[in-house]
Amino acid sequence: MTKTKSLSFSSIILLGINGIVKSGIFLLPGTLYRQSGMLSIVAILMAGFSTLLIAMNYAVMASKIDAEGGAYAYASRAFGSMGGFHTGWFGWLLGVITISAEIAAFQTVLKSVLVDVHGKWIFDAVGMAIILLLVVINISGTDIIKIFDNLSSAIKVSLLIAFIIVGVWLLSKTSVAVPQATPVKASDFTGTFSTAFYMFTGFSFLLIAAKQMTNPEKTIPRALIISISTVGIIYAAVQFILILLQHSSLTGDTMPIATVFNQAFGIAGRMVVLVGIMISTIGVALAVSFDNHLRPSFTFK
Secondary structure (H helix, E strand, C coil), X not given: CCCCCCECHHHHHHHXXXXXXXXXXXXXXXXXXXXXXXXXXXXXXXXXXXXXXXXXXXXXXXXXXXXXXXXXXXXXXXXXXXXXXXXXXXXXXXXXXXXXXXXXXXXXXXXXXXXXXXXXXXXXXHHHHHHHHHHHHHHHXXXXXXXXXXXXXXXXXXXXXXXXXXXXXXXXXXXXXCCCCCCCCHHHHHHHHHHHHHXXXXXXXXXXXXXXXXXXXXXXXXHHHHHHHHHHXXXXXXXXXXXXXXXXXXXXXXXXXXXXXXXXXXXXXXXXXXXXXXXXHHHHHHHHHHHHHHCCCCCCC
């Protein structure tokens, strides 16, 4: 039976953005600023450009190999089944680590909302419940995954765009000087770049769902360029606005976007952001779990 190719171009782009935009942009700006100051924006842009170059190699492979599996399929074609085996399993492991990190981020944010989650057994139960939810959604089929993915992607992107708008509004109400860039050690900037690069990982999961797309050899390159470029611009804008608004206090803030919304709209604004972050993390875990269950069996002869 022929598999139905039901993912539209807009759904593909949202799937790509959902896989890239993880909890890092909500939780790590302070870490980036502490390491490299104003140069953290440069690190973000460099990481985005580097990711785009890597993605273009994936896009070339996608235009030549119409097969499900992403890097696994490409490595198998180029280096044989053993190369595909190792690539596939390491890719699967990356997916598991990403899902685990997003669930941990969800629980971290949830502790700011519900004090009772600090209890270990409740903390563990919440994690298991999320995993069970991912299993149920994946079993339910592509249609429901599209709905959840589109919804979480829309909320995530809307939240970041809303932050940019709110940030510009707050900046317009006061005179803010751009902090001067201070000398940064090469090792610190390298660490910032590595952290920023992690914030862009996830684009490769998009290629695993190639057979769920119509005309993937043309669709995937366009989707990759749009997804990564959009995310890079948003990341850089968010970091720049946070630096202007919070300055040195940004280094010690684990949820700076929520802090800004709290400043603008009070506790209600903070709660909206925290709920949005939790939905975001679940969306990433869903996108990655969807990609992981599409992977073929990683066997070699």
